[in-house]
Amino acid sequence: MSNYVELSKLNKTYPSPKGPQVIVKDFDLNIQKGEFVTLIGHSGCGKSTVLSMLAGLNEITDGGIILAGRELSGAGPDRGVVFQSPSLLPWMTAFENVMLGVEQVFYTASKEERREIVEYYLTVVGLGDAMHKKPAELSQGMRQRVGIARAFALKPKMLLLDEPFGMLDSLTRYELQQVLIELWRKNKITALMVTHDVDEALFLSDRIVCMTDGPEAEVGDILHVNFPRPRERKAVMEHPDYYKLREHLIEFLEVHAHRKDSMTPVNSKPYPPVSAKTKEAELIPV
Amino acid sequence: MNENWLKKIDWLILPLIGAMVCIGLWHAVAGKKTYVLKTPASGLEEMHAGLVQALPNGEEVWKKVKPLVAEGKTEQVKSFANGTKIWEAVEPFVEEKRVGLIAALPNVGEAWQSSKPYIAEPFAKRGELDQGILRFTWLSLILVAKGYTLALLIGTPIGFFLGLSKSFTKMTDPIIQVLRPVSPLAWLPLGMVLFLGAGKNASELAALFTIAICAMWPTVLNTAVGVRAIPQDYLNVAKVLKLSRWKTLTKVMIPATLPYMFTGFRLSLGIAWLVIVAAEMLTGRPGVGGFLWQEYNALIYEHIILCILTIGIVGFALDRLMSVVERRFKTA
Ligand SMILES: Nc1ncnc2c1ncn2[C@@H]1O[C@H](COP(=O)(O)OP(=O)(O)OP(=O)(O)O)[C@@H](O)[C@H]1O
Numbered sequence A: 001m002s003n004y005v006e007l008s009k010l011n012k013t014y015p016s017p018k019g020p021q022v023i024v025k026d027f028d029l030n031i032q033k034g035e036f037v038t039l040i041g042h043s044g045c046g047k048s049t050v051l052s053m054l055a056g057l058n059e060i061t062d063g064g065i066i067l068a069g070r071e072l073s074g075a076g077p078d079r080g081v082v083f084q085s086p087s088l089l090p091w092m093t094a095f096e097n098v099m100l101g102v103e104q105v106f107y108t109a110s111k112e113e114r115r116e117i118v119e120y121y122l123t124v125v126g127l128g129d130a131m132h133k134k135p136a137e138l139s140q141g142m143r144q145r146v147g148i149a150r151a152f153a154l155k156p157k158m159l160l161l162d163e164p165f166g167m168l169d170s171l172t173r174y175e176l177q178q179v180l181i182e183l184w185r186k187n188k189i190t191a192l193m194v195t196h197d198v199d200e201a202l203f204l205s206d207r208i209v210c211m212t213d214g215p216e217a218e219v220g221d222i223l224h225v226n227f228p229r230p231r232e233r234k235a236v237m238e239h240p241d242y243y244k245l246r247e248h249l250i251e252f253l254e255v256h257a258h259r260k261d262s263m264t265p266v267n268s269k270p271y272p273p274v275s276a277k278t279k280e281a282e283l284i285p286v
Numbered sequence B: 001m002n003e004n005w006l007k008k009i010d011w012l013i014l015p016l017i018g019a020m021v022c023i024g025l026w027h028a029v030a031g032k033k034t035y036v037l038k039t040p041a042s043g044l045e046e047m048h049a050g051l052v053q054a055l056p057n058g059e060e061v062w063k064k065v066k067p068l069v070a071e072g073k074t075e076q077v078k079s080f081a082n083g084t085k086i087w088e089a090v091e092p093f094v095e096e097k098r099v100g101l102i103a104a105l106p107n108v109g110e111a112w113q114s115s116k117p118y119i120a121e122p123f124a125k126r127g128e129l130d131q132g133i134l135r136f137t138w139l140s141l142i143l144v145a146k147g148y149t150l151a152l153l154i155g156t157p158i159g160f161f162l163g164l165s166k167s168f169t170k171m172t173d174p175i176i177q178v179l180r181p182v183s184p185l186a187w188l189p190l191g192m193v194l195f196l197g198a199g200k201n202a203s204e205l206a207a208l209f210t211i212a213i214c215a216m217w218p219t220v221l222n223t224a225v226g227v228r229a230i231p232q233d234y235l236n237v238a239k240v241l242k243l244s245r246w247k248t249l250t251k252v253m254i255p256a257t258l259p260y261m262f263t264g265f266r267l268s269l270g271i272a273w274l275v276i277v278a279a280e281m282l283t284g285r286p287g288v289g290g291f292l293w294q295e296y297n298a299l300i301y302e303h304i305i306l307c308i309l310t311i312g313i314v315g316f317a318l319d320r321l322m323s324v325v326e327r328r329f330k331t332a
C-alpha cells in the first residue's frame, strides 16, 4: 500500500535567545489513506509544531511533506484543521463560519447546494437547532462541534486536529469523540490528531505515534491499535489488549520518552505492572 | 428602606447637587448690578434737599429709597421708584455699578435673561452672526461632520497600514509622534496658507484641514493597535481556507479590528469638536465658536457662558452617541 501522507526528515528550528534551537529533528512518518493516527508526547515536545507544519501554518525548516503525491507548500482548504480553541469568528453565526469555508471550496456549486452542505454538517454534529447562533451564545462544546463541522464540510484530503477536546469536560469530550469518529468513518478521511489523553488515543486511532521529548524531538514509538471498527467505548475498554496497550503508552511517556537511547521495541518484553491511576495523574496536561 | 430609595435615585440627586454647587460657586464670584449712592457721600444731605424740593412727598420717598439703595436692593429701588413715578427724581442721586469678586462676570440670572432669546428661538436667523443657538450649533456640526469624515477616511487606512507593516510603522512613527501634539491653533494658519488660492472657500477648507489633521490621530493609533491585536487564530482560519486578500480583509481583519476602530472614532470625534471652536474663532465663521468670540469682542459676556454650555452639552451628547455605537461593536 502506498503512503498517502509522507513526512520525511522534517526539521523545525526556532530562534531563541540562546541561538537557534532545534525543536523537531528528522521526524519521519507515513500515513495510509483513511488512517486515523494520533500523536502523543509530553507537553512542549513539538506535537503542535509538527501538526502546524503539516497544516502549512508554520514554516518547515528542513525536510518535506507529501500529501496525495504532491509536495505541500503553504496552507490550504485541502487540509481541514480543528484547533484546540474552536477559533470561530465571533461576528459570524455558526452557519456563516462554516459557510465561509464552503464558499471557498465549492465555489462552482449553486448557492442552494452550498447551503445544503453547511446545514448537513451542522446537523450531523448536532447543531441543527443552533446553527444561526453566534459563537458567544454557544457552549464551549458546541463551538468545538462547529469547528469539526467546518473542517469536514471542506471535504478535505486530510484532517488535522490539535487537542480538539483539550478544553472540554470529560462528558462532553466523550460525546465529541463519538461525533468525530462517526464523521471520520463515514467520510473516510485521513486524520492526524494531537492529544494528551491516552484513552482518547486508544479509542480513536489506528496507530499511535509517541514522540520523544524535545528539544530535537522525533518519533519514539509507534503503536498499532487493532480494535475492531466501528468501535464502541465499552467494548474497547473491555478488550483484552486495552490495558496492555494503555500501560505500554504510559510506560513510554513515563520512562522512555526521556531516554531515547534505551528504547525497548514494542511488545518485546512484558512491562512491569504500573499503577494506572498515579501514572495518569502525571499525564494531565499542564 | 429609606436608604434604598435614596440609593436608587442618587444617580439623579448627586449630579444635581454637583451642578448646584457649581452654579453656586459661579454665582458667588459673579458680579451683579446694583445702585449705589453717588459719591461724594458728603454731598448727600444737600441733594436730599433738592429731592424734597422736586417732590412734595420727597422726604418720605427718600426715606424708603435710601436704605434700599444702601443695601443694594436694586430691583426694589427700581420698582419702588417706578411705582411712585419718581425714578427721574431718584436717578440723579444713584448710579449703576457692578460689584462682586469678579465684577465683569455675568451672574446666573443675567446669563439666563440675556440668553433666553437665543434658546427660545433656537433656529432664528436675525443676521449672519446673530442666530439662534441651535442654528449656530447646526452650522458647527456640519463643519465638524465634514472634517471628521475626512479624518476617518485618511486615518483608518493609515492605521491599517501601521498595524500591518512593521517597516511602515518604523518609517512613520517619528513623524506621527511629532505631528500629534501640535495644537489646532498652530495648524489653522498653515491651513489658511495652503488654501490661499481657494478664495472664498479658504476659511472653510482651512478649518476642515485643521479638524482632519488634529482629529485623525486617535483613529490612526487605535486602528493600528487593533490590527496588531487580531488573534493569530483568526488569521490561521483565513490561511487554512485560503481566503483571498480582499476576503481576509473584509471578513476577518476589519471585523476583528472594529471595536478598536470605534474607540478611535469616538476619541477622534471628541477632538474634532474641540477643534471646531478654535477654528471658528480664528476664521470668524458663523457657528458656536464664532459666535462666542464675536460676543466676547462685543462685550456681551453672558453669551460666552451660553456658548460654553452649548459646546459642552453637544460634545457630551456626541460622546454618548459614539459610545453606544462602540458598545454595539464590542459585543459583536
Ligand atoms: N513561535 C515559536 N518561537 C519559538 N519557540 C517556539 C515557538 N512555538 C513553539 N516553540 C517552542 O517549541 C517547543 C514545542 O512547542 P509545541 O507547541 O509544538 O509543543 P506541543 O508538543 O504542542 O506542546 P503542548 O502539548 O503543550 O501543546 C516548545 O518548547 C515551545 O517553547
Ligand SMILES: [Mg+2]
Pocket (backbone or CB within 6 Å): A047, A048, A049, A162
Ligand atoms: Mg500543542
